Amino acid sequence: MKKLMNSPADFVDEMLEGLTAANPSLVRGGETGRVIRRADDSRNKGKVGVVSGGGSGHLPLFTGYVGKGLLDACSIGNVFEGPTVGSCIEAIQMADGGKGVLRLYGNYGGDRMNFDMAGEMLEDEIRTTTVLGTDDIASAGPEERKKRRGVAGIIYAYKTAGAFAETGADLDAVTAVAQKTVDRTRTIGVALSPCQVPGSDKPSFILAENEIEMGMGIHGEPGIWRDTLRSADAIADEMIDRLLNDRPEGAGNRASILVNSLGATPLEELFILYRRARARVQAEGIEVVQPLVGHYATSMEMAGASISLLFLDDEIGPLLASPCECPFWTVR
Amino acid sequence: MKKLMNSPADFVDEMLEGLTAANPSLVRGGETGRVIRRADDSRNKGKVGVVSGGGSGHLPLFTGYVGKGLLDACSIGNVFEGPTVGSCIEAIQMADGGKGVLRLYGNYGGDRMNFDMAGEMLEDEIRTTTVLGTDDIASAGPEERKKRRGVAGIIYAYKTAGAFAETGADLDAVTAVAQKTVDRTRTIGVALSPCQVPGSDKPSFILAENEIEMGMGIHGEPGIWRDTLRSADAIADEMIDRLLNDRPEGAGNRASILVNSLGATPLEELFILYRRARARVQAEGIEVVQPLVGHYATSMEMAGASISLLFLDDEIGPLLASPCECPFWTVR
Numbered sequence: 001m002k003k004l005m006n007s008p009a010d011f012v013d014e015m016l017e018g019l020t021a022a023n024p025s026l027v028r029g030g031e032t033g034r035v036i037r038r039a040d041d042s043r044n045k046g047k048v049g050v051v052s053g054g055g056s057g058h059l060p061l062f063t064g065y066v067g068k069g070l071l072d073a074c075s076i077g078n079v080f081e082g083p084t085v086g087s088c089i090e091a092i093q094m095a096d097g098g099k100g101v102l103r104l105y106g107n108y109g110g111d112r113m114n115f116d117m118a119g120e121m122l123e124d125e126i127r128t129t130t131v132l133g134t135d136d137i138a139s140a141g142p143e144e145r146k147k148r149r150g151v152a153g154i155i156y157a158y159k160t161a162g163a164f165a166e167t168g169a170d171l172d173a174v175t176a177v178a179q180k181t182v183d184r185t186r187t188i189g190v191a192l193s194p195c196q197v198p199g200s201d202k203p204s205f206i207l208a209e210n211e212i213e214m215g216m217g218i219h220g221e222p223g224i225w226r227d228t229l230r231s232a233d234a235i236a237d238e239m240i241d242r243l244l245n246d247r248p249e250g251a252g253n254r255a256s257i258l259v260n261s262l263g264a265t266p267l268e269e270l271f272i273l274y275r276r277a278r279a280r281v282q283a284e285g286i287e288v289v290q291p292l293v294g295h296y297a298t299s300m301e302m303a304g305a306s307i308s309l310l311f312l313d314d315e316i317g318p319l320l321a322s323p324c325e326c327p328f329w330t331v332r
Numbered sequence: 333m334k335k336l337m338n339s340p341a342d343f344v345d346e347m348l349e350g351l352t353a354a355n356p357s358l359v360r361g362g363e364t365g366r367v368i369r370r371a372d373d374s375r376n377k378g379k380v381g382v383v384s385g386g387g388s389g390h391l392p393l394f395t396g397y398v399g400k401g402l403l404d405a406c407s408i409g410n411v412f413e414g415p416t417v418g419s420c421i422e423a424i425q426m427a428d429g430g431k432g433v434l435r436l437y438g439n440y441g442g443d444r445m446n447f448d449m450a451g452e453m454l455e456d457e458i459r460t461t462t463v464l465g466t467d468d469i470a471s472a473g474p475e476e477r478k479k480r481r482g483v484a485g486i487i488y489a490y491k492t493a494g495a496f497a498e499t500g501a502d503l504d505a506v507t508a509v510a511q512k513t514v515d516r517t518r519t520i521g522v523a524l525s526p527c528q529v530p531g532s533d534k535p536s537f538i539l540a541e542n543e544i545e546m547g548m549g550i551h552g553e554p555g556i557w558r559d560t561l562r563s564a565d566a567i568a569d570e571m572i573d574r575l576l577n578d579r580p581e582g583a584g585n586r587a588s589i590l591v592n593s594l595g596a597t598p599l600e601e602l603f604i605l606y607r608r609a610r611a612r613v614q615a616e617g618i619e620v621v622q623p624l625v626g627h628y629a630t631s632m633e634m635a636g637a638s639i640s641l642l643f644l645d646d647e648i649g650p651l652l653a654s655p656c657e658c659p660f661w662t663v664r
Contacts, residue, residue, distance in 0.1 A: 002524040002544065004564045004601040004637060011600070014564075018603030021610055022591075022625045059599035192334040212334065232336045232346075259354075264596035266632045267391035268343070269336040271350030278353055293354045295627065300598045303633065305336060330662060 008199025067326025106150025138215025399658025438482025470547025
């Protein structure tokens with residue numbers, strides 16, 4: 001699998017160098033060099049900080065969502081590896097405005113361990129809380145929802161928690177909004193072809209020429225089934241069926257749909273999927289608001305897509321609609 | 333090559349259905365159903381209209397750039413095929429606000445023939461002018477610049493012509509700005525892997541496992557050389573060298589850089605390329621302003637990237653910086 005890169009060892013740092021050079025609203029900081037913070041320096045604003053972090057290889061996730069009304073800072077690991085404790089500490093410190101910091105990241109063992117340790121090491125200095133993204137319905141059953149992995153749907157929690165923090169809400173309230181958003185978000189992905197970690201000599205998994213995998217994770221974690229490619233409508237139908245069957249209590253009748261490319265899948269195919277997903281959700285009597293279709297959480301050059309639903313209520317609906325600004329997601 | 337689609341015959345119409353459903357600022361119209369216009373209906377504004385068009389398979393190009401300060405309407409053909417005369421006529425009519433319409437599209441035979449015919453058929457009704465995108469330096473030498481193909485760099489002309497039209501400038505002035513922008517834009521692409529037209533049983537070209545092609549066009553048109561993959565810096569260096577060697581007279585010392593994914597190439601790799609491209613351009617004493625890094629003009633799932641330079645002057649610099657709004661490019 002061909003990549004436009006130099007030494008694999010420099011992949012992440014060179015990527016961050018380019019990302020920040022192209023986007024002056026993002027500033028790279030910390031002794032580790034593995035933290036991105038807002039250029040407008042939210043530390044001085046006396047608001048709750050919202051921090052995320054995760055492995056590289058998922059742009060715009062995670063660092064791309066640093067900006068007003070979203071994240072204040074983000075720690076970043078090597079490709080498909082969690083961020084170090086040091087970078088998590090630095091990210092929390094950079095996001096701290098004296099009102100505490102929400103740690104909001106995907107449910108992966110390495111990320112949890114390092115963010116937990118960072119929180120403990122800072123506990124005399126900065127009050128922190130934790131909300132884990134657990135939106136991937138393919139990764140565990142509904143009775144084990146807390147064990148699910150976090151995937152693309154976490155951006156909805158960035159949005160609502162970030163918007164609420166901007167209003168001056170306190171840490172417990174911001175944390176509750178993030179948790180409620182995660183609780184009301186459901187995602188499932190489908191992979192068509194693999195990706196390859198820079199420096200590795202083989203792809204992270206193999207799919208046969210006409211094979212797809214339903215429910216695969218964003219690092220190639222096993223999904224629900226592997227079988228032959230079928231029509232976009234059949235795939236969208238199964239994904240929407242699974243999402244709706246898993247809908248949260250009190251889901252209500254308004255939802256946002258996120259149709260996300262895992263990397264190589266082009267916009268054309270995403271719009272074909274979205275067209276069907278929207279029709280199916282509407283047919284359930286659910287109003288579709290603020291759809292997102294594009295590259296929001298990728299696995300480098302993996303082909304495939306994920307569909308997420310966020311079931312809105314009167315609290316998180318307005319927070320989703322309120323202004324935010326980062327290089328990859330702007331709401332006015 | 334696996335695609336998320338239904339019948340290949342429905343690929344374009346289903347894509348347009350999803351595109352417009354997800355983006356209410358874009359309205360699909362005309363008897364052909366192959367025109368996208370601004371929802372805010374620029375026909376009533378008494379300004380010069382700016383129209384483009386081209387084959388499908390390049391999103392966000394061409395239809396994605398319909399919006400305030402950019403295109404007023406766009407005709408769209410089948411995948412990698414020019415738009416029909418009928419859709420070109422409809423697009424021109426929809427963009428007409430009584431001050432004439434600029435036809436601004438890439439230099440391809442089919443597109444030229446149909447846009448020319450549409451202009452002739454409307455000549456008693458609507459005054460039109462033509463500017464052709466000719467930014468691909470790999471497709472003909474500097475002495476035959478008018479024969480070059482139009483690729484990603486055409487979006488710069490959308491931006492400046494669209495911005496100038498919004499100021500109330502007349503058709504000749506808008507046309508001159510578009511032509512000047514094309515004259516000051518240079519692009520070169522590199523392909524790492526092919527794409528495949530929906531319904532076709534084979535990719536549009538074949539590259540060996542470790543082979544790349546410098547200068548390949550966005551439909552797989554032959555490039556300058558085909559050889560083994562090299563480092564991102566070596567590739568960026570060659571692309572920037574070629575662009576700078578071809579720089580227009582009076583290029584000046586300010587430029588925008590566009591690093592564009594041809595489809596499958598992820599953001600991480602684009603930022604690695606951008607980092608080097610920017611350093612090389614700066615080393616020439618050229619200030620880099622308003623960089624663009626992302627998916628701006630694709631060839632479906634083709635892997636690879638293009639780099640464009642727009643050399644600014646005191647007229648087009650402010651037009652590039654002025655506000656615009658479409659689903660894929662917002663300037664405030």
